[in-house]
Amino acid sequence: MSAMRIAVAGATGRIGARTGEALRRQGHDVVPISRSNGVDLLTGRRLDEALQGVDVIVDTTNVAADARDSTVATFARMTHNLLESGERAGVRHHVLLSIVGVDRVPDNAHYAGKREQERLVTTGPLPWTVVPATQFHDFAEMVAGWTERNGVAEVAPLLVQPVAPDDVAAVLAELAVGPPRGRYVDVAGPDRHDLVDMARRTYQARGRDVKVVPTWSSVFGPSMAGDVLLPADDARILPTTFDEWLTTLHPAAGSEGLR
Numbered sequence: 001m002s003a004m005r006i007a008v009a010g011a012t013g014r015i016g017a018r019t020g021e022a023l024r025r026q027g028h029d030v031v032p033i034s035r036s037n038g039v040d041l042l043t044g045r046r047l048d049e050a051l052q053g054v055d056v057i058v059d060t061t062n063v064a065a066d067a068r069d070s071t072v073a074t075f076a077r078m079t080h081n082l083l084e085s086g087e088r089a090g091v092r093h094h095v096l097l098s099i100v101g102v103d104r105v106p107d108n109a110h111y112a113g114k115r116e117q118e119r120l121v122t123t124g125p126l127p128w129t130v131v132p133a134t135q136f137h138d139f140a141e142m143v144a145g146w147t148e149r150n151g152v153a154e155v156a157p158l159l160v161q162p163v164a165p166d167d168v169a170a171v172l173a174e175l176a177v178g179p180p181r182g183r184y185v186d187v188a189g190p191d192r193h194d195l196v197d198m199a200r201r202t203y204q205a206r207g208r209d210v211k212v213v214p215t216w217s218s219v220f221g222p223s224m225a226g227d228v229l230l231p232a233d234d235a236r237i238l239p240t241t242f243d244e245w246l247t248t249l250h251p252a253a254g255s256e257g258l259r
């Protein structure tokens, strides 16, 4: 396959950095897009310049947690700018990383933003692929970190089928160099877990002594209970288990002796 020029939006992020690496390993020319690379999707600063000669955009951006209206508006502005600039540059394929079940959780601000992103992409000017992924293996750690205070963190007992960030990046890199697929099947990891258990085991692997309290009254509510976050039966199951991922973690600095 001949080398392509592929812009990775969110290039410094958890998934974007890995996607860029995977594409570079395959010999493609990767254009990193993020504010720390000098390109701001919110204002459009240096975006037209960055997308010159680009064949494909992979959008792995994220926005900071905020109120629903501002979260939706920020996702919308960034996505709009990316699509419009992509059209001007003659981009042939736009790949968006989304989340499994965004349509099943009405009251979450981030999910509302992702739905708006999907709407703009699927009705927008560029041929597209939307890739719904389940929660990443480090999701429990991220969620616990949002509320952790004085050795206690609150986590909702979500039922999830988490996936390795490296595996998601490999799928994005694969799809980016193929034809637009429309809505791709859900991508997920191999096993189901309780998010509270994942948080406890992650803290243990980090050597951190944090008590994890299960609750539906903190960040996530009962609208995310049950099977709403689980992938469809025809999902593409990626190989790395949560247990395998845990073995790659390093204890946090200063945590020696806590285990």
Ligand SMILES: NC(=O)c1ccc[n+]([C@@H]2O[C@H](COP(=O)([O-])OP(=O)(O)OC[C@H]3O[C@@H](n4cnc5c(N)ncnc54)[C@H](OP(=O)(O)O)[C@@H]3O)[C@@H](O)[C@H]2O)c1
Binding pocket: 009, 010, 011, 012, 013, 014, 015, 016, 033, 034, 035, 036, 037, 039, 040, 041, 042, 043, 060, 061, 062, 063, 078, 097, 098, 099, 100, 114, 133, 134, 135, 136, 137, 139
């Ligand atoms: N976490 C999960 O379990 C999960 C599961 C499924 C899907 N997802 C989705 O996966 C996507 C990526 O998540 P992630 O955790 O990899 O994100 P992340 O690590 O937070 O990275 C976000 C990226 O977006 C860039 N960015 C933010 N604002 C920008 C702006 N105004 N202009 C240009 N770049 C900007 C950031 O770079 P700068 O800060 O340098 O600009 C960074 O590179 C999200 O959309 C999320 O909804 C997440």
